[in-house]
Amino acid sequence: MPQRPTASGARTRQRILDAAEQLMRTVGIARATTKEIARAAGISEAALYRHFSGKEEMFVKVLEERLPGLSTLIANLAQDPGERTTEECLAEIARTATLFYEASTPIAAPLFAEPALLERHREGLRKLGAGPHRPLDTLAGYLRSLREAGRVRADADPDAAAALLLGACYQRAQLTLLAGEESPPASVDAFATSLARTLLDGIR
Numbered sequence: 001m002p003q004r005p006t007a008s009g010a011r012t013r014q015r016i017l018d019a020a021e022q023l024m025r026t027v028g029i030a031r032a033t034t035k036e037i038a039r040a041a042g043i044s045e046a047a048l049y050r051h052f053s054g055k056e057e058m059f060v061k062v063l064e065e066r067l068p069g070l071s072t073l074i075a076n077l078a079q080d081p082g083e084r085t086t087e088e089c090l091a092e093i094a095r096t097a098t099l100f101y102e103a104s105t106p107i108a109a110p111l112f113a114e115p116a117l118l119e120r121h122r123e124g125l126r127k128l129g130a131g132p133h134r135p136l137d138t139l140a141g142y143l144r145s146l147r148e149a150g151r152v153r154a155d156a157d158p159d160a161a162a163a164l165l166l167g168a169c170y171q172r173a174q175l176t177l178l179a180g181e182e183s184p185p186a187s188v189d190a191f192a193t194s195l196a197r198t199l200l201d202g203i204r
Contacts, residue, residue: 013051015041020058021066028110029059030117056124063104070100070135078142086151090165090196091189093139097166098188100135101173136162143203156203165199 019040023032034055038045052058064072073096077089084092111118125131143158172191186194 009051012041012043012047016043016048016051017058017061017065020055021062024059024062024107029055029107029121030110030114034058053128054124056121057128059107059121060125060128060130062107063100067100067103070096071138074135074138074142078138078145086146087196087200090200091192094165094169094192094195095188097135097169098172098192101170102176105173105177136166139166152200152203161199161203165195168195 016037020032020037023037023040027036032055034048035045037055037058038048041048052061070093074093077084077093081089111121122131139162140158143152143156143161146152147154147156147158169192
């Protein structure tokens with residue numbers, strides 16, 4: 001039976017994630033080595049590996065625990081939407097997805113300049129069962145459940161609808177990062193509401 005982490009171990013783990021997030025945001029994931037992360041956290045590199053299998057796991061945990069929780073939100077809404085309508089659920093997903101892509105893109109972008117490192121990163125994510133496809137698969141599953149419940153058209157394509165919604169959120173995040181705050185002009189909330197309504201009008 002695995003031992004429950006101690007309070008000291010939990011604090012060390014958080015310190016490591018603090019250091020990893022800071023370095024990934026400032027120098028990029030490509031240059032944020034485990035040695036540099038350990039140094040910034042004030043621990044040895046050996047101690048770091050007692051908490052994480054490597055940089056890829058730290059990257060995944062930074063995305064899961066420090067950025068807007070996209071996959072978790074979708075799964076929770078699919079299980080229990082509460083008082084929200086389908087349109088409100090999709091709007092909340094679109095808003096969270098946009099903020100997630102705005103926060104995560106600068107962290108991961110440096111990988112694309114180094115093909116060998118990118119391939120190692122992909123392999124690391126595969127071993128962890130993680131990757132950028134997870135939110136897309138989770139959203140498609142949610143939309144599939146809506147179709148089975150008769151809340152969207154029987155001939156609606158959940159995979160295509162999920163790709164349209166998340167693709168639009170990713171594009172908006174890219175425009176915001178590249179063009180600055182002047183573009184796009186609509187607020188994230190207004191964008192998410194309009195996107196959800198437009199998508200739902202096409203599949204309802």
